[in-house]
Amino acid sequence: MSKRGPGRPPAFDRTAVLDTVMRMFWRHGYTAVSMPDVCAATGLSTSSLYNSFGTKLDLFVAALARYHDTVLEAFMLGPMARGEQGLDDVEAFLDRLGSTLDATVARGCLAVNTIAEFRDPPPSVAEHTARYRQLLRMSLRAALGRAAELGQIPPDSVDARTEALVPMVLAYNLLTAAQAPTQERRELLSTARGLARH
Missing domain, CATH: 1.10.10.60 (Homeodomain-like)
Structure with a gap:
């Protein structure tokens, strides 16, 4: 046999x-x-x-993991984390967020939508949403740290700018998923850009 x-x-x-x-x-x-x-x-x-x-x-x-790898790491946040242009890398990231402003069906961010949907998430889900927040914070800090090295912003402002921008990105994605008025989202992005640069 x-x-x-x-x-x-x-x-x-x-x-x-x-x-x-x-x-x-x-x-x-x-x-x-x-x-x-x-x-x-x-x-x-x-x-x-x-x-x-x-x-x-x-x-x-499994879908959250796929989203992290193919959307967040490869397209949205990874380029900002790995860039070399400092503030321009942050600006490019905000431009990618803003590309949804005129979309007929804007979905926001799957990770942020998941944070909003699960009030008491299972550990496996909480692990992925925490991973997203960590990647967002790390990517912003990396780009702003390079901006400081390039003399674009004061070095002692990197942490404060990072911590201010993280909730603004979360809020923008929530407003997008909620189909909030385009002008409201546009103004939030404009505020984020100003905060990063000044």
Whole structure:
């Protein structure tokens, strides 16, 4: 009798499924997305989803991790953390935030939306929202620290500017997800830009 090989890999693209699910949670939130919704969007059965990802909460946590890697690290915050231009890196980040101002459907930030949705988050969710806040703070501090090295701002103002900008970024994302008036969000971004530079 021949030995049985390892189990067959899932006959679907796990990354593509996670990207689809991430966009669903990003647009609608955790509570509003049901497993039947996920099945319909991905073409997978409930059993396939559970066997591959676990519970709905497990799937959500995997989507948060995917968001962190592909949106926050690769696009939104990572470039600011790794940049070399100081205040221009902060400005470019705020420009990326502002790119949603005229969007027909603006979703804000999945991590910030999750903070707003979960009043008492499970530990696995709290870990990811804390990871987001840490990355945001670190990225701003890194860019502002370079600005200080370049002589663009006083060195002793880096921490104060960072701690003032973090809640402004959170507030901007919350206002975006809430479809707040464009002018209100534009003024908040303008205030953030002024705080960073002066």
